[in-house]
Amino acid sequence: MIRDDINKALTEAMKAKNERAVSTLRMVNSTLKNADIEARTTGKPLGDPEVLALLQKMIKQRQESVEMYKKGGRDDLATQEGEEIAIISGYLPKQLSDAEVAAAIDAAIAETGAAGMKDMGKVIGILRGKYAGQMDFGKASGLVKAKLS
Secondary structure (H helix, E strand, O other), X not given: OHHHHHHHHHHHHHHHOOHHHHHHHHHHHHHHHHHHHHHHHHOOOOOHHHHHHHHHHHHHHHHHHHHHHHHOOOHHHHHHHHHHHHHHHOOOOOOOOHHHHXXXXXXXXXXXXXXXXXXXXXXXXXXXXXXXXXXXXXXHHHHHHHHHO
């Protein structure tokens, strides 16, 4: 499980006295624990797909922060956020290339028999099921929309 990998890496980072990795991994664990607490109300435990989604959300938040820090002239904070992105990204599966994303979209459209925009939800649903953590669904939805319109 991803959680085990994160906890092992945290222990190793503590031994190596890698402060950035320690703080980032502790933050990841904290976010996961908060999500666990929230999931108790629904009765569904967090599995690897949900953990991957949380990690992707954390990366996206940091990418937005990097942009804001660069606009504000705070390159030191932008660098810090970039380091956190690199650490968190290490726990995501290999990202698909643009060509692989296009091929996956074509396959999902063929699988669902999608003919128009009304079928976009079905296509995205199949992509999320098969490629969770492997593609940026923000970009993918734009590509799906372009192919279906």
